[in-house]
Structures are given as C-alpha cells and as structure tokens.
Amino acid sequence: MGVPIGDLLPRTKIELEQIDSVAIDAFNAIYQFLSIIRQRDGTPLMDDAGRITSHLSGLFYRTAHIIEAGVRPVYVFDGEPPELKKDTVIKRKVTRERATQEWLQARAEGRVDAFKYAQASARLDEQVLESSKALLRYLGIPVVNASSEGEAQAAYMTSKGDVSFTASQDADALLFGTPRLVRNLTITGRRKLPGKNVYVHISPELFELDDILASLEINREQLIEVSILVGTDYNKGVKGIGPKKALRMVKSFGIQRVLDNLGESLDYERIKQFFLDPDVNHEYDLKWAPVKEEELISFLCDEHDFSRERVENTLQRITGVQHEADQRSLAQWL
C-alpha cells in the first residue's frame, strides 16, 4: 500500500506532546489495527457474537493514548476509490482472499506462519467501518468522509490549516501536498517484529514537505514523478527502477525522457494531476465534543464484551485531559 519512496525521505523525531491537532487516515489506521491486533494463531479479537473487534480495541486504546498526550485527532475516511485505482483494488482483493485461504490452512495445521497470512487477510468491511465511526462518535472525535482518497482529504485539511498534521503510514499524503506528515502515530510503543521473537520501540516520525523537497533538490511535481516511476496505487512502477535511480533520472532528464528512453508508455500526466488536484470534500465540521461515557461503555462493554474495568480506567484518563483541553488559547483570536 502507498508509494514506496520512504527510504528517500529525510525525517525527524516528534513527540506526541508537540502535536496539537491531526487528521488521521482512518482506513490506514484501522487496517493497521486489524492486522496487528490478533492472537498468536492470527485469529482477530472477537466479541461473544463472533464479530471482529480488533479495530475497536486499537481505535479506543490508541486514540486514548494520543488524547492523553494532548492531541486532538480527526479521523478521515476514504470515499469512492478513484477510477485510477481500479486495478489496485482488484489486486488487493485477490491477495486478501488468497491470504485468507492460506491462513485458515496454516491455522488448522498449527503452523507458525499463520499470523503472517492472517495479517494479509485483514479487510475493512461495512461492519468494521460502521462500528469504527460509532466508536469515534461516542469519543466525541470528528469524523470526515472524504470524496475520494482519505490521504488527499487529510492533506487538504492540513495545508488549509484546519489541523496541524496529517497522520498515515504511507507517504502518499506528501504527494497530495500535506506540509507535515506523521508516521507511527497510532502504533507508537513496543512492537513485536512479524515472524520474529524480537521487539522494537516504534516512535512517531515527522516528514516535512518543504524540508524533503529542499533536501532532494526537487519540487513537488518532481517528487510525484519519482513516485510514478517507482509505482503508486494508481500505476505499476517501471521495472528495474528503484527510488534512488528514479530520483536521479527525474532530476537529470525529467519523466518524459526517462519513459521515452525505456520505451515505456504511461499516462503519467493523469496520475500527476490526480495528486496535484484530487477530489476533496470542502464541507466538513471539526468539532470535538465531550465523551459520551454511558453510550461508550454500553457500546464497548455490553455490545462488544470489552473489559469494563479497563475501559472505565481509560475513560477516566481521557475525560480528565478533555477537561483541561476545554481551556482555549488567545491565539484563536489573532
């Protein structure tokens, strides 16, 4: 998922406390929760009725963690996938179905690689999306429905100044023009490396578009061209070209000449235009409301069998922070 140019991009560390407001790519975050939060054999968390709750656990506890640090999150959900993404969507579906079969077989055979296949089988269906939105509503967190790509919407909201940061694991938001992208926001902490008995500490990383362009000595259009050569969600990359080579070639010759020389035909202008001017929703309301405690407890504990004690303890911590956050700053009237 996303454009594989991460290795090219300079980044700095950022503390959660430095982030005041952030538009989170909801599909990206929920997908991470669905693939990470599983039992050893790859079975996701489920309630007594057999409904998957891995995403609710991730959304609730991880969002609580960032709220505690003073962050005001907004979750941005994808709208209709663009026509350009049709092939990728079909390919992902096939991969997911194959992974589901592999996982079921591996689990039945008690194999250790079951978890790996289970992760690849994670899918965002209607139940997952609707229950995620319901949870966010109870938490008082704004939900924005994008017209098309969530990352494009989050990038638009960040560049407009409605939020300070975009959060996603993918670099695409930078191509969509976000000035500040945070990675690892919702998966910060101690994490087990897949397939190994090794733990690493993951902390948030900040990518600033201006710094990236200055350091690579290119403009945003060139960064998009580099990504198109490597491969994006909207096109297959050119065989044999990795991020470093693509950067060198775009800087020296420009994408058109590179494609001509390689005898490749690609409607790159259409993809470039999509990154530069994506379809976004201009009508959204960013209003952070108090947590609806009773409804939230009933939703998580009565409907989805979460531990009441753990939920109540977490709620106590975030409602305390929300109370402090009620204080506004004079900066809002400048």
Added chain:
Amino acid sequence: MFKADILGETLKDGIEALTIIVDEARVHLGKDGVYARNADPSYVAMVQFELSAKAFENYETDEEVVTLDLKKMQDILELANRTDVIQMAIDDNRMALSFGDLKYTIALLSPYSIKKEPKVPKVESAAHVVITGKEFRWAVKAAGKVSDNIALGCANTDFFMEALGDADTMRLELSKDQLVDVSRTDGKSDEVRSLFSLEFLIEMSKAVGKASEVSLDIGKNIPLKVGFDFADGNGSVSYLLAPRIEQE
C-alpha cells in the same frame, strides 16, 4: 540610561498587576512613561500595562527596552513601605533599587530569555460593564467556594456572574441601576456568556480589588477584557483572558 523616583505604593501595585500573568517581562521605558505587553506561557492570559511618566516623582530615560525579573523585584519591595519613595536607576544591564537605607543592585535579564511581545487578539465584545473593584473581587471569591470556573454574562443590560460546581451553585446578578455603567456594544439584548478559569481570575481580582472601578468587556465564548486604573489614573492595566469551552 533610566532614572526615576516613584512612590512605593505605585511600584508595588504596578508590579503586582504584571506578576499575575508573568514572572519576567519585557518593559518599554519610553519618554512618556512605561509600557509593557506580556502573555503567560500557555497564552491563556495577557496583560497590557501603562504607567505615565506623571506617576513618577522624577522620570528620566534615554528610551530603552529592558527585561525585568519581576518576581525578584516584588520580593525585594516587600521590605519597602507603601509610603517610601523608591529610587530606580538602570545602567549597564543592572538596576539599582534604593529605599530607606537599603540599596539593591539586580541584574537585568537577557532580552532573549523571554518570548517576543505577543500580538493583541482581535476581540469584539457584546457588552461593556463597569462595577466596583471590591464587588468584582468579592464575586470571584464567592465563586471559588463552589467551582473552578466562573461564567460572566449579560442578559440585555443585566450583568451576572455564575459558578456551577458539581452540586453547588453561586449566582450574582446586578441590574443596570446596581452597576456603575453598562451598555450593549453589539446593540442586541439576548444573553451572552463566556466561561473562565478561576485560577487566573482569583489572581487578577487581587489587583483589581484595589481599584475603585473595573471595566469588563464580555461576549459569547470570547476572551474577557478586564480593565482598571491605578496610580490616581496615571496607570492602566488591561487583562485579556481566554475562555473555556462550556460542556454541552
């Protein structure tokens, strides 16, 4: 160069008004008097301070901007009587403070040690209310008995201060004839109110309480402006305090 003589009472009151918001302040020593604008680190509250040269017994300056350790000055001035004349002199990054037989020399702070002067927020209030300083201090103190917050508002030209605790409440209502002055600057008559943390207001009310009159500019969920004069009208203090969001 700066040389001035000032009554202990004026200097003590002026420094108290500033230290409610900041411990250290950037202060302009201008030809016509002293001016300062500083905000607390969280930018929730701001003070604008003016003291005319007329408030001083003597006042000479080359016009400069200095950064003062107000807490240290306040601590030292505890030893001075309100009727003492304090001699002040600034030269070579040091300030001399003399009263009675005591002479202190304290270092000025680096101008880089505090933030730049804050911008002044643009706030359009809905009502302008004038009450006595004593009444304001009393109402703020009363609110502190039941809550951490206080709402200030106006319904038509009736002014109210209201505190809602978990179980207890406090409300003070003053109609037009009970107020020194009141006017609706928005030309409307509906109720407007904003909620404020008592943490700052209790401190502000200590300085405000000494003033005969205090003006309050209020509106709907906007910063509160609290203004009062001191030093026989030769000094003025204006606080801006950001509101809290009222829970729906």
